[in-house]
Amino acid sequence: MSSRFPTKLVVPAAAVLFAGCNWNPHTSARPSEQPNQTGVIGSALDPGVDHSLVTTDPRAAAYYNNADAVNTGKRLFDQYNCSGCHSNGGGGMGPDLMDDVWIYGGRLEQIHQTLVEGRPNGMPSWGGKVPDQQLWQISAYVRSLSLPQTLAAQTDNTPGQNPAPLPPEVDQDAGWSPPPATTNDYTSTTKGPD
Amino acid sequence: MRTAALILSFFPAAAFAQTIPSPVPENEVFKREDIGHALSRPTPDAGHTAASTANAPEDDGQWTMPSKNYASTRFSGLTEITTENVKSLKPDFSFSLAVNKGQEAAPIVADNTLYVVTAYPNIVYALDLTKPGAPLKWSFAPKPAPAAQGIACCDVVNRGGSVDHGKYIFNTLDGQTIAVDVKTGKPLWRTQLGDINRGETITMAPTVAQGRVFVGDSGGEMGVHGWVAALDENTGKLIWRGYSTGTDAQVLIGADFKPHYAGDQGKNLGVTSWPPQAWQIGGGAAWGWLTFDAELNSLYTGIGNPGPWNHEQRPGDNKWTAGIFSRDPASGSARWFYQYSPHDEHDYDGVNEQILLDMPFAGKMQKVLVHIDRNGYLYVIERNTGTVLSADPYGPVNTSRGIDLQTGRPIINEEKQTKLGVTVRNICPTASGAKDWNPSSFSPQTGLIYIPHENMCMDWMSAEVNYIAGTPYVGAQVHMKPGPGGNRGQLTAWDPVQRRPAWALKENFPIWSGTVVTAGDVVFYGTMDGWFKAVNARTGDLLWRYKVDSGVIGQPISYRGPDGHQYVAVLSGVGGWSGAVVSGPVDPRDGTAALGMVNVMSDLPKYTTAGGTLYVFSLPH
Numbered sequence: 001m002s003s004r005f006p007t008k009l010v011v012p013a014a015a016v017l018f019a020g021c022n023w024n025p026h027t028s029a030r031p032s033e034q035p036n037q038t039g040v041i042g043s044a045l046d047p048g049v050d051h052s053l054v055t056t057d058p059r060a061a062a063y064y065n066n067a068d069a070v071n072t073g074k075r076l077f078d079q080y081n082c083s084g085c086h087s088n089g090g091g092g093m094g095p096d097l098m099d100d101v102w103i104y105g106g107r108l109e110q111i112h113q114t115l116v117e118g119r120p121n122g123m124p125s126w127g128g129k130v131p132d133q134q135l136w137q138i139s140a141y142v143r144s145l146s147l148p149q150t151l152a153a154q155t156d157n158t159p160g161q162n163p164a165p166l167p168p169e170v171d172q173d174a175g176w177s178p179p180p181a182t183t184n185d186y187t188s189t190t191k192g193p194d
Numbered sequence: 195m196r197t198a199a200l201i202l203s204f205f206p207a208a209a210f211a212q213t214i215p216s217p218v219p220e221n222e223v224f225k226r227e228d229i230g231h232a233l234s235r236p237t238p239d240a241g242h243t244a245a246s247t248a249n250a251p252e253d254d255g256q257w258t259m260p261s262k263n264y265a266s267t268r269f270s271g272l273t274e275i276t277t278e279n280v281k282s283l284k285p286d287f288s289f290s291l292a293v294n295k296g297q298e299a300a301p302i303v304a305d306n307t308l309y310v311v312t313a314y315p316n317i318v319y320a321l322d323l324t325k326p327g328a329p330l331k332w333s334f335a336p337k338p339a340p341a342a343q344g345i346a347c348c349d350v351v352n353r354g355g356s357v358d359h360g361k362y363i364f365n366t367l368d369g370q371t372i373a374v375d376v377k378t379g380k381p382l383w384r385t386q387l388g389d390i391n392r393g394e395t396i397t398m399a400p401t402v403a404q405g406r407v408f409v410g411d412s413g414g415e416m417g418v419h420g421w422v423a424a425l426d427e428n429t430g431k432l433i434w435r436g437y438s439t440g441t442d443a444q445v446l447i448g449a450d451f452k453p454h455y456a457g458d459q460g461k462n463l464g465v466t467s468w469p470p471q472a473w474q475i476g477g478g479a480a481w482g483w484l485t486f487d488a489e490l491n492s493l494y495t496g497i498g499n500p501g502p503w504n505h506e507q508r509p510g511d512n513k514w515t516a517g518i519f520s521r522d523p524a525s526g527s528a529r530w531f532y533q534y535s536p537h538d539e540h541d542y543d544g545v546n547e548q549i550l551l552d553m554p555f556a557g558k559m560q561k562v563l564v565h566i567d568r569n570g571y572l573y574v575i576e577r578n579t580g581t582v583l584s585a586d587p588y589g590p591v592n593t594s595r596g597i598d599l600q601t602g603r604p605i606i607n608e609e610k611q612t613k614l615g616v617t618v619r620n621i622c623p624t625a626s627g628a629k630d631w632n633p634s635s636f637s638p639q640t641g642l643i644y645i646p647h648e649n650m651c652m653d654w655m656s657a658e659v660n661y662i663a664g665t666p667y668v669g670a671q672v673h674m675k676p677g678p679g680g681n682r683g684q685l686t687a688w689d690p691v692q693r694r695p696a697w698a699l700k701e702n703f704p705i706w707s708g709t710v711v712t713a714g715d716v717v718f719y720g721t722m723d724g725w726f727k728a729v730n731a732r733t734g735d736l737l738w739r740y741k742v743d744s745g746v747i748g749q750p751i752s753y754r755g756p757d758g759h760q761y762v763a764v765l766s767g768v769g770g771w772s773g774a775v776v777s778g779p780v781d782p783r784d785g786t787a788a789l790g791m792v793n794v795m796s797d798l799p800k801y802t803t804a805g806g807t808l809y810v811f812s813l814p815h
Contacts, residue, residue, distance in 0.1 A: 081659065084415070084666025085344065090784020090792055092774060093347060093666065098781050122344015124664060157213075157673060157785030157793055187781065193800045 040109045044176035057109040059132075063140040063166065064108070070163040073141025076134050080126070088160040089145040094122065098145045098159055100183040106146075107171040107178055112139040140166055146183040214797055215675040218620045218651040222592055223678055229596035230586035230693060232574075233556065238691045240554035243641045245269070246561065248489040249550050253713075255754025259356040260300035260399045261633065262751070264486050265550040268635035268710050270752035274760035275813060276714035280728045280738045283811045286761065287328050289321060291806035295777050296769020298632070299354035299399070300708070300749035301808060302362070303763070306756045307331060307376065309357060310808055313769065314343055314350035314367040318374060321808075324756045328810070332379030338368035339390060345664060346395050347415040347789070348771035349778060353631070354399040354749065359427065363407055365396035371409050371425060383430030387411070391664045393418045396481075401493075402427060403486035404523055410480025414498040414543065415789070417667030420478030420515070422495045424526060434526035438478025438497045438514050439464045445514060446526040453530045454580045455602040457511065467510040475661050476508065477501030478515040482545025482631050485563070486523060489550075490577055493523040494563060496545035499538050503625075504656040504669030506614050511536040516544045518565065520580060530580035534567045536603055539612045540593055540654070541625035542569040547633040549643065554691060555583050564690055566634055566645055568627025569604065571597060574690055586693045588686055589628025589647055590677040593621060612670070614656045622651040624674045625790065626704075626771055633749060635711040640731050642687040642696050644717045646705035648772075649677035649684050650794055672790025682794060685709070685719060687734060697734040703798065706772050707764070708749035720746020722768055723801035726809065742766040744805025745773055745798070759815050767806035768798070777804045 040055050063069045077083055085094035095103065104114045115135045118125025126135060141163055144150050149164035170182035177183075249264035253271030262268045275283065291297060295313035302309040308321045308328065317335050321328040343350050346367060355364030361373040361382060369388020374381050387409060388394030393416025401408040407425040411418060420438035425431060436446035445464045453459055460466070465473055479498040486493055497519065500512035517533035535542040548563040555562065555574070562583065565573045570591035574583045585597035594604035610621045622628075629647035636643050652674045659669030676682050683701030688694075703722035711717045715731040722745040728738040745768025752762045769777030774788040775795050785793030 078657070079660060081662055081665040081667070084659075084668050087787040087789075087792075088784050090781040090787025091779055092788040092792075094344060095779035096781035096784065096787065098783065101779065121340045122342070122346075124344070151783075154783070157215075157783070158671070159784050186783065190799050193797070 040105070040113050057112070059136065060109045060112070063136050064168040065165055066140065067165045069137045069140040070144045070165055073137035073139070074160070074163055076138050077141050080130060080138070082138065088158050090159065097142050098151065098184065099187045100146060100177070100185045101187070102177050105176055106143070106183065108139055108143045108166065111142050112136055115139060143170070148184055151184050215673070215793060217676040217680040218590065218622060218678055220678040222620045223590040223622050224587070224592055224595060226587050226694070229591065231596050231599050232584035232693060233599055234583070236692050237554050237557045240557050241559040243551060243553045243691055244638045245636065246487070246489050246550040246552055249487060257301070257303045257751040257753045258358065259302070259402070260354040260749055261483070261485070261547070264403065264488055266483070266485055266547055266633070267549060268633060268708065269637055270710060270712040272752055272754055272760040273713045275712060275716055275762065277716055277730050277737055279813055280714070280716050282813055283728065283738050283740070283762070284814060285740065286810045286812045288810070289319065289328070289808040291317070291319070291765070291767065291808065293317065293806045294804035295767065295806065296349040296351045296773055297748050297765040297767030297806050298351040298770060299765060300751055301763040301765065302355060302357050303751070303753040304357040304376070308763065309355065309362050310765065311352050311355050311364045312806065313352055313767070314338060314346070316352055316364070316366045318355070318362060318364065320376065320379060334374050334379045334381070336366050336370065336372055336384070338366040338370065342368035342390050342395055345390055345393050345413065345416055346397070347412070349769040349774050351397050351770055353397060356400060356402045358402040361427070363400055363402055365398065365400055365409060367395050367397065369394050369396050369411070371396070371400060371407060371430065373427070373430060385425055385430040385432065387423055393664055398481045401484040401486055403488070406433060406523060408484045408486070408493060410484060410495065412479050412481035414477040414479040414481070414501055415666050415668050416664070417475035417501050417661050418477060418479055419474055420480055420498060422480045422484065424523070436521065436526040436528070438480065439468065439473035439476045441465055445528065446521070447528045450522065451528045451530070453532070455532065457536065457601060457603065458513070458531050458533065463511070463513040467513040468508060469510065472508045475501065475667065476512060476515065480545065482543065483547045483633065485548040485550065487550055487577060489561065491523065492529065492577065493521045494548045495519045495521060496548065496565070498543035498545050499541045502659045502667045502669040503541055504614065504659055505537060505539040505612060506656060507659070507669065512538065516542055518544055518548070520577070532575065532580045532582065532602060534573070535569050540621060542567065542627060544568070546629060546631060549634065549636050550577070551636065551690070564643060566629050568623065568629065569593065570623045570628040572688060584693055588645060588688060588695070589684070590622040590649060590651060591628070612654045612656050614658070617653050617655040619653045620651055621654055622677060624648065624650040624652040625672055626650070630706065630771070632706055632747070633708045635709045635717070637711040637731055639713065639715060641691065642689055642731065644709040644711050644731070645686045645688055646707055646709050646719050647684055647686065648682065648704040649679065650674055650682055650704060651677050652790060668789065671786050673785045674790050674794035676794060683721070685729070685734070687731070699729065699734045704772050706747035706770055710750045710752055712752055718750045718762055718764070720748065720750065720764055720766070722747065722773060722798060724766065726764055740811070742809055743807050744768045745776070745802040747773060755812070759812055762811045763808065765806070765808055768802050768804060773798065775799060776802060
């Protein structure tokens with residue numbers, strides 16, 4: 001396996017790159033990293049290496065295969081007014097959460113990171129304001145909304161009412177977005193009027 | 195791959211998407227003749243209905259404010275385009291706005307320059323009409339805070355600016371009012387009025403009069419403390435701000451306040467008609483039309499819905515929401531108030547346009563304003579006193595059985611009151627109203643008001659909601675549906691004197707554009723599937739149509755170009771509340787998405803894509 005840059009060279013290059021924003025690889029966490037976690041990737045583009053850096057947040061594991069997490073997450077999703085913007089997954093003031101488009105990454109730990117940090121185009125930051133366990137539960141519900149199993153359980157025009165627990169394999173190919181076929185791509189093709 | 199195929203096989207393709215629910219049955223709504231009321235029978239012989247003269251000067255061929263004039267007639271006196279020749283209308287030039295969100299603004303024409311403000315990020319363009327192809331004179335990017343997008347209830351729209359005394363004055367989504375020098379495109383002043391961390395945005399078009407700029411906020415779905423403000427036109431300095439709820443001092447209610455109806459008389463009703471503290475987060479945003487009246491020196495301010503939508507969290511009349519103030523433009527001091535929907539239970543904002551007319555009523559000419567409310571009634575209100583002269587349904591109504599003209603209050607139909615945890619079905623009109631913000635026009639030649647509106651109803655279940663500053667404060671699951679007949683939109687030509695439609699035409703989609711009517715007896719409007727249309731003002735017959743790049747929800751205008759010819763201009767660019775299923779990242783499988791609107795609009799992505807273009811039309815010459 002070859003890399004365009006020897007690994008040794010990557011760190012100084014990165015240090016120069018980030019100098020303008022006071023980032024020091026020797027003393028600081030990556031900008032996207034949270035205390036007591038190894039961090040999740042911030043971009044699908046990771047210059048200087050031949051594959052995306054993969055990190056796995058060990059705290060995520062407890063929320064897979066966890067029916068209680070998605071059901072509690074569903075309740076919290078209403079209680080913290082997430083549904084005010086994202087409806088029952090279809091969106092409105094905020095983007096929809098039930099298709100295969102993920103602006104900031106669609107794996108469980110990435111969704112959690114988005115909740116913690118907020119995002120610049122209108123997503124509030126909830127880190128420190130809501131117990132972290134609840135943020136994981138909400139993240140699990142959000143990850144479940146686009147599962148084919150959850151969508152199959154939709155019985156009327158209100159989706160997300162019977163969220164399936166997350167099979168661990170849905171996020172196994174750690175990367176920018178969930179692996180193919182673990183989310184639903186319904187919106188790819190739109191037929192014109194009859 | 196095997197696993198993947200297995201998982202996918204469970205998914206029923208397109209199970210719930212793009213199936214438009216059945217229309218509400220005809221017998222679910224009341225008949226107009228049964229629930230319309232007036233203080234007098236029609237007396238058309240008492241005079242000719244016309245725009246309030248002092249508020250509608252003779253047409254100079256320009257279009258300097260979205261409403262055309264203070265009377266808000268949106269009537270063009272130009273006569274070159276007629277019912278006979280409009281079939282030859284051709285696009286003259288177009289201009290990409292470079293923003294593919296809902297474009298609700300009116301183009302503005304002053305001194306042979308055309309000005310447009312886009313949806314967020316609220317870029318202003320000035321185009322030189324004296325040169326071929328109308329090249330750009332300047333553009334101005336105000337760079338509003340991106341986070342404002344996350345607290346805008348219904349797409350990131352902007353309803354336009356005005357030109358006055360060498361300034362183009364407009365608002366930004368993140369709560370600023372900005373005056374730009376029309377010659378240079380440089381800002382002369384910018385004033386921060388709203389706070390996004392309190393859920394405040396601004397989407398409305400400011401009204402400029404007497405050296406003052408009148409502005410109101412958006413955020414009725416975010417628990418804001420709604421207000422109207424007046425700024426000094428030369429400096430941007432705040433002159434006054436009147437809140438929609440709170441103490442009389444906050445609301446600017448003093449000795450001058452003389453409301454007509456008993457229910458609006460009393461001390462501090464903006465506090466006492468709410469549970470403790472609820473008024474502080476009770477909405478009452480003034481995000482629609484503020485109308486200046488030069489004849490009576492008044493400012494009429496429409497006030498939006500109370501929050502949250504779950505009305506059981508706010509027992510009381512919820513003054514001063516879902517109604518209209520008449521204020522002294524200089525001090526903001528309130529003169530009268532009328533509440534269209536006391537204790538609103540259906541999101542019936544009172545922010546739609548006010549058209550100022552001189553009209554025969556009860557045997558004499560009266561100074562009235564015509565307001566076409568979300569709650570389904572067209573009100574004719576005497577402007578000195580705030581007395582309702584008549585109130586008639588112009589769309590499907592079953593939430594009330596008419597307006598009691600003694601008390602001014604709707605006669606509530608208990609069957610359609612919304613409830614916690616219970617789905618109440620077939621409520622008409624829907625939350626966005628029998629008509630939303632998009633303004634009507636009035637022709638003094640026909641005496642008719644051309645109302646672009648909706649024919650939609652809804653199912654509603656209220657839910658408990660917590661207030662968290664900067665997040666939605668709604669508390670309702672809504673599923674909208676077509677009204678009786680199934681056509682979701684309608685253009686109604688209304689005779690305010692006879693209190694009945696002269697004609698009406700149906701549209702598949704709700705009409706979310708404004709209308710303009712011309713002295714050639716042509717009415718222009720656009721549809722959400724992208725047709726820009728001209729119809730006969732006397733008959734409603736379709737005379738011409740042109741397919742633009744995206745659905746139309748903007749406000750068409752007509753002006754005289756430097757060459758002396760008549761032009762018609764409109765923005766395309768679908769979006770807004772009704773078009774969010776196209777312009778926003780919204781999934782049509784969720785009927786509750788976009789506050790329940792997607793349930794009735796899930797087929798729109800089949801008909802149009804997002805866009806944003808200025809189109810200008812003229813006859814061949």
